[in-house]
Amino acid sequence: MNIKKAYSETTRLLGYFKVISDPYIWDNTSRWSWELEVKNLCPEYSESWVAFDNTTASIVASYDHVHPVTNVGGRTLGTLQYGWDRIQLSDDLISLSQTVATLKSTLDAEGIDMLKHLKQLSQKFSDVSTRASAYHIERLLKPYSTKEREIFKAIEELSSKRKGALIVIQREDLLEERLNIGTPMFAEISSSLLDSIFNVNSPLHDGAVLIRNDIIVSAANILPLTKRTFKKRKVGTRHRAAIGLSEITDALIFVVSEETGKESFSFNGSIYPFKIVED
Template sequence: MKMADCDFSPMKQQIKQDLEQILFDIQQSLVGLDQDKKCLLGKFEQIREKFIQIESAAATFYLNCYLSPFTDKYLDLSISIQNLSARRYGALIVVQRSDPLEDLIQHGIPIGATISHSLLESIFFPGSPLHDGAVLIQSNQIVSAANVLPLSHWSNEGEKLGTRHRAALGLSERSDAIVLVVSEETGKASFASNGSLYPVITT
C-alpha cells in the first residue's frame, strides 16, 4: 500500500507506552482475581476502551499516510469528517488512488470543484439532493456526488453493517481506494482499505 514518508517513531513510542500501561493493568487484574470481593468488570472495560483508543490513534495516523501522496487536501477531509461526525450526518467519501474506478462506480452528479470542508459538509447535509450516495475525490477535486458503490457481501454473525459501510468495504475490496464513512446512527467515523474497516479519531 503506497504511503508518504511518514515518521513512525513518535507513533510507535506512544503505542508502546500505551501497551505497557495495559500490560500493567492486566497484571493488576491478575492480582485482583485473588481477592474474592473485588469486582474486575470495570477494569476490563477500561482495558477494552484503551485498546480501542490505541487502534483509533494508529488508524488515524496511517490514514494520513495513505492519503497524502494522492491529495493535498487531507486537512479539509479531516475537518469535514470531524464536523459530520459531531453532527451525526451520514457520509461516504471515496478518495481515488492508483486504481481506476470508472467500471466500479455508478456515476452520480458531476461537481468539478476544489475540495473544501464546507462544500463536503453541505453535500452531506440531511435533505440535500446529493447526500444519499458517495462523493468521489481525485487529487484535490470533488469530481462527483451521489455515486453508487458496489456493496460488500461481508457478514459477521452478531454484527450488522449499514449500507454505507457495506459500500465502503465493497469498493475497497475491488480497488486500492480509501473510503471514508460516517455513521448516521452513531456518528462514528472510519475508513475502509483492502476490505477492512478502521476507526478514526473524531474528538
C-alpha cells in the same frame, strides 16, 4: 534505520547523513514532533559516490557506535518518519502489556477489585484503538492528499450533525470503472463544500464523493455493495458500499452513519470505527 537481511547485501543508500545531535521532542502534542541535526555526507564522495561501497550491510558493519542500528518501534530513530502517533502508540502498547501482566500476577490475591481494573483496562484498549486508527488513516491518506485537515473537519462536522456521508479517496487503483459515476464536479476540496454535498436537501447526498489528487471529481457516485453477510451486527447500505469498493480496490473510504453519527473507514475489505484526533 531498519535493516532487512534479505536486502542488506544489495540495497544501496540514496543518501548518507551523519547524525550530529540527539533527537528531541519539541512539542508533545504534535504528530510530527521530532527534530534532530544531521550533516549531509554525500558531497564528500562527489563523483565517487557510485563506486563507494554504500550497501546497507557495509554501512552497518563500519558504523562503530554504542547503538549502531536502531529498530523500528519505541523512541528510536526508526520511528521518526511515522510521527507522534506511532511513537505514542508504541508506548501505549507497552503500557497495556505491562498492565495485563500485572493483572495476571494478582489473580489469586485477596482484596483485588478485578472488575474495577478490567474496566480501566477496557478504557485503555479503547484509547489505544482510537490512536491506532488515527495512525493508520494518516499513513494511508497522507501520500495521496494534502487536504486531510479539510477532510477530517468535514467528517467531524457531518458526524456532529448526524449527516450520512460516504467519501472515497482514490489511491493507486483507478476507480471510474468500478463505480456508477454520478455528477461531475472537479472542485477543490473544502469542508464547507463536503458538508453542503451531504445536506439531506441536496440531490447529491445519497451517493459517494470521489476525491482524487485533492480534487472532488464527482458526487452521487454509486459504489458496489459487498456480498458478505453480517450475522452479528447490522450493516447499513453506506457501510456495505464502503466495504464493497475496498474489497476490489485500494481506495480509502470514509463513512459517517446517518443513524448514529459515528465515523468509520474502510480499507482492504474491512471497516473500522475511528474518531478525529486533534493535533
